[in-house]
Amino acid sequence: EAGVVQSPRYKIIEKKQPVAFWCNPISGHNTLYWYRQNLGQGPELLIRYENEEAVDDSQLPKDRFSAERLKGVDSTLKIQPAELGDSAVYLCASSLVGGADTQYFGPGTRLTVL
Amino acid sequence: KNQVEQSPQSLIILEGKNCTLQCNYTVSPFSNLRWYKQDTGRGPVSLTIMTFSENTKSNGRYTATLDADTKQSSLHITASQLSDSASYICVVRGTTSGTYKYIFGTGTRLKVLA
Numbered sequence: 769e770a771g772v773v774q775s776p777r778y779k780i781i782e783k784k785q786p787v788a789f790w791c792n793p794i795s796g797h798n799t800l801y802w803y804r805q806n807l808g809q810g811p812e813l814l815i816r817y818e819n820e821e822a823v824d825d826s827q828l829p830k831d832r833f834s835a836e837r838l839k840g841v842d843s844t845l846k847i848q849p850a851e852l853g854d855s856a857v858y859l860c861a862s863s864l865v866g867g868a869d870t871q872y873f874g875p876g877t878r879l880t881v882l
Numbered sequence: 883k884n885q886v887e888q889s890p891q892s893l894i895i896l897e898g899k900n901c902t903l904q905c906n907y908t909v910s911p912f913s914n915l916r917w918y919k920q921d922t923g924r925g926p927v928s929l930t931i932m933t934f935s936e937n938t939k940s941n942g943r944y945t946a947t948l949d950a951d952t953k954q955s956s957l958h959i960t961a962s963q964l965s966d967s968a969s970y971i972c973v974v975r976g977t978t979s980g981t982y983k984y985i986f987g988t989g990t991r992l993k994v995l996a
Binding site for chain 1: 928991
């Protein structure tokens with residue numbers, strides 16, 4: 769069974785440029801999470817989807833970040849415009865149902881903003 | 883405030899030795915606690931999950947304990963191997979306003995030397 773797929777794995781952009789990350793969760797997983805992980809820190813939730821509905825986006829900086837999960841399968845996270853402080857690893861995870869079920873993480877996208 | 887604190891921040895041990903990592907949390911109400919292993923450049927992988935009523939759970943050479951009264955958990959690694967070199971992240975699930983949230987610790991970075 770394929771795991772969570774993310775692309776690109778690495779991205780280097782200049783500040784003020786837009787950037788987008790893509791995530792394909794494990795087949796059949798209803799819940800999808802986007803996390804941001806700064807160096808030496810634990811992941812911080814940005815947004816959680818149950819199917820196509822964003823049920824928790826309280827930590828998403830909505831002035832520059834947006835996300836979508838069309839058809840309740842794969843998802844895209846966008847930053848526009850990027851700032852220096854956005855440099856981090858962006859992790860996508862999925863689970864069968866939210867709550868007690870195990871989250872399976874993708875390898876992440878390492879973003880560097882110059 | 884819901885928090886998860888881990889100690890030590892980093893640890894270096896010799897191959898074959900045992901070690902114990904600590905996790906203290908203030909998340910309430912408590913739902914469950916997970917330990918994840920995160921290899922460099924990879925996403926976290928779940929090692930164990932513990933609910934309120936569980937005191938000990940093992941996964942091979944990894945043994946997690948939970949004291950829900952003192953809100954402490956530990957992860958004990960027996961007979962360490964070079965492949966155990968990774969970050970270990972403690973994650974507590976709590977419930978707020980009818981929805982759940984995962985609170986991540988900052989992790990303990992373990993280095994096992996030959």
